[in-house]
Amino acid sequence: MSTAQARPQAPAHPLRWYVLRLIVVAVLAVFLVQALFPFVWMAITAFKRDSDLYNPTHNPFFFNEPPTLRQFSILFHETKFSHWVVNTAWIGLLTVIITLALSVPAGYALARLRGRLGQQLAIAIFLTYLIPPTLLFLPLSQVVSWLKLQDNDWALVLTYPSLSVPFCVWLLMGFFRSLPQELEEAALVDGAGRLSAFTRVLLPLALPGLLTVVIFTLTVAVNEFIYALTFVSISDLKTVSVGVPTDLIRGDVFFWGAIMASALVVSLPVALLYNAFLDRFVEGLTAGALR
Amino acid sequence: MAKPVSETAVPLIRPEAAVARPKRAIPWEFWLLLPAVIYIFLLIGFPLILSIYYSLSHISVGRRDFSFAGLANFRAILHDGIFLQALRNTVLITIAVLVIVLILATILATILAARFRGRAVVRYLLLLPWAAPVVMSTIAWKWIFDSQYSVINWVLRQLHIIGPYEFPQWLGVPKLAIISIIMVQVWRILPFATVITLAGVNAVPKELLEAALVDGAGFFTRLFQITLPMIRPIIGVAVLFTALFTFTDMAVVWILTRGGPYNSSHVLASWAFQVGIVAGDLAQGAAIALFMLPVLAAVAVWVLRLASREVTE
Numbered sequence: 001m002s003t004a005q006a007r008p009q010a011p012a013h014p015l016r017w018y019v020l021r022l023i024v025v026a027v028l029a030v031f032l033v034q035a036l037f038p039f040v041w042m043a044i045t046a047f048k049r050d051s052d053l054y055n056p057t058h059n060p061f062f063f064n065e066p067p068t069l070r071q072f073s074i075l076f077h078e079t080k081f082s083h084w085v086v087n088t089a090w091i092g093l094l095t096v097i098i099t100l101a102l103s104v105p106a107g108y109a110l111a112r113l114r115g116r117l118g119q120q121l122a123i124a125i126f127l128t129y130l131i132p133p134t135l136l137f138l139p140l141s142q143v144v145s146w147l148k149l150q151d152n153d154w155a156l157v158l159t160y161p162s163l164s165v166p167f168c169v170w171l172l173m174g175f176f177r178s179l180p181q182e183l184e185e186a187a188l189v190d191g192a193g194r195l196s197a198f199t200r201v202l203l204p205l206a207l208p209g210l211l212t213v214v215i216f217t218l219t220v221a222v223n224e225f226i227y228a229l230t231f232v233s234i235s236d237l238k239t240v241s242v243g244v245p246t247d248l249i250r251g252d253v254f255f256w257g258a259i260m261a262s263a264l265v266v267s268l269p270v271a272l273l274y275n276a277f278l279d280r281f282v283e284g285l286t287a288g289a290l291r
Numbered sequence: 292m293a294k295p296v297s298e299t300a301v302p303l304i305r306p307e308a309a310v311a312r313p314k315r316a317i318p319w320e321f322w323l324l325l326p327a328v329i330y331i332f333l334l335i336g337f338p339l340i341l342s343i344y345y346s347l348s349h350i351s352v353g354r355r356d357f358s359f360a361g362l363a364n365f366r367a368i369l370h371d372g373i374f375l376q377a378l379r380n381t382v383l384i385t386i387a388v389l390v391i392v393l394i395l396a397t398i399l400a401t402i403l404a405a406r407f408r409g410r411a412v413v414r415y416l417l418l419l420p421w422a423a424p425v426v427m428s429t430i431a432w433k434w435i436f437d438s439q440y441s442v443i444n445w446v447l448r449q450l451h452i453i454g455p456y457e458f459p460q461w462l463g464v465p466k467l468a469i470i471s472i473i474m475v476q477v478w479r480i481l482p483f484a485t486v487i488t489l490a491g492v493n494a495v496p497k498e499l500l501e502a503a504l505v506d507g508a509g510f511f512t513r514l515f516q517i518t519l520p521m522i523r524p525i526i527g528v529a530v531l532f533t534a535l536f537t538f539t540d541m542a543v544v545w546i547l548t549r550g551g552p553y554n555s556s557h558v559l560a561s562w563a564f565q566v567g568i569v570a571g572d573l574a575q576g577a578a579i580a581l582f583m584l585p586v587l588a589a590v591a592v593w594v595l596r597l598a599s600r601e602v603t604e
Binding site: 024108141142162194245 | 318319320321323324326327328330331334335336337338339341342345350395398399402413415416417418419420421422423424425426427428430431432433434435437439440442445478481482486487490491525528532535539540541542545546559560563564567568573576577580581583584587590591594595
């Protein structure tokens with residue numbers, strides 16, 4: 001790994017340059033190890049036998065006994081993990097649909113609203129993104145009980161979009177703004193209605209933005225913890241992120257092999273997917289500060 | 292089934308849509324905004340108001356007593372040692388995470404701003420902790436900190452830093468529990484702060500740095516005299532969200548320690564959950580959670596200032 005310390009001036013001090021490069025590589029290696037270690041640890045643990053896992057004389061980094069898929073079979077056959085995955089999936093899907101239905105029109109409208117008012121509305125909506133669920137879960141628990149939705153996954157379908165809509169409106173507003181308005185005006189001049197100009201001309205162009213919203217919202221649904229913990233306490237109805245820590249970790253009884261198997265199964269796809277879109281989210285967050 | 296008429300392909304002429312906007316007082320944009328605004332009000336604005344109201348009432352899960360309690364809840368929690376500890380922990384954890392993350396993110400962003408082979412891969416791998424679901428990675432950390440099989444302790448024992456029969460209880464000793472929480476939060480938020488800082492570093496005009504290089508400015512001169520001052524606004528964004536995400540988080544604390552041992556590692560969010568949901572005292576829980584508001588308000592003001600800067604420039 002060569003670094004860009006390889007500047008034209010480098011050959012002037014070859015030794016100093018190599019030392020510097022070595023230091024940079026070493027620092028980067030330390031960062032990489034700390035970033036990846038928990039994932040490596042999930043993987044090592046998930047494929048180990050219990051007798052290997054819980055033997056203090058064994059080197060925990062090696063497979064002292066042959067690897068096994070037993071932990072995964074425990075996870076899928078002897079726990080409610082597959083229920084939780086299914087619950088998370090359909091709750092996530094509905095959350096995505098509601099989020100799109102609310103934030104696409106709103107984002108488009110904000111992109112087209114001229115003047116101070118549009119700006120102020122956009123900022124007001126973004127500010128609601130800053131209000132954390134840890135502040136709202138108590139009153140919402142009452143709202144959920146007024147609606148008779150306690151221990152019901154629909155409580156999560158109702159509340160999860162509130163975690164995604166504000167940010168997605170903001171993201172989509174930026175996205176629609178970046179599309180040339182002439183395209184839309186050309187369609188309008190050609191006689192298309194505003195709706196068809198929007199669906200036929202703008203929406204296809206906005207597909208990357210919509211995809212970003214879908215990924216962001218799905219990860220919100222998988223990540224969310226406090227609402228799911230507060231509103232749903234029946235084991236069968238839990239989502240992955242509450243089911244695993246509350247049902248698989250019970251008092252002093254741990255199934256670390258199966259737990260790490262679940263962490264691996266959930267983390268990897270979500271992390272790989274979300275990572276690919278991270279730059280777009282950062283663009284959304286830093287919109288004002290980079291100019 | 293509709294007949295396969297080709298007229299759908301021909302745009303119908305709707306002069307009123309294209310030419311003049313109807314003389315309605317409310318522009319169409321507002322109707323498109325309305326559903327989102329109503330939803331946000333009902334699910335965010337209204338609960339926020341409700342939580343302020345709850346904090347001033349006697350409401351609890353069993354008792355529907357909405358009667359006004361004045362500041363009784365706040366007076367009660369301010370005399371509660373666990374609450375004060377939780378408040379201290381929240382502030383301490385946030386400040387510690389903020390300082391560590393800012394320093395590390397600056398180092399990491401400076402390295403990643405350089406071009407080198409495999410940079411894309413390195414960057415992708417470094418971002419994984421932020422991209423992974425927080426609950427799942429925190430569970431992995433809980434296992435790493437395990438009381439008997441902690442891999443950290445195993446390594447420390449192999450290196451003879453601790454004795455062969457020593458088992459530091461990472462999550463079982465108050466001080467170590469707080470340190471563990473800080474470690475996990477730093478691990479989780481560092482990638483996020485790094486990408487934001489990196490976006491700023493990349494936006495610094497190359498000519499400026501090259502001119503400084505020609506003038507003989509060393510690496511640190513360039514970093515402290517040019518790059519860091521220029522990316523101050525974006526570092527502000529990193530500070531803002533790092534503080535916000537740490538200050539209001541509950542998942543990491545709840546999964547790692549549940550506020551233990553002896554309620555020593557609670558933060559505002561986890562203590563509000565304990566009091567409001569587990570113990571059922573909604574009024575006091577709401578009062579505890581509301582102690583997050585001053586920080587949120589500060590963050591909001593900051594965002595507004597950034598936004599107004601954008602408008603005026």
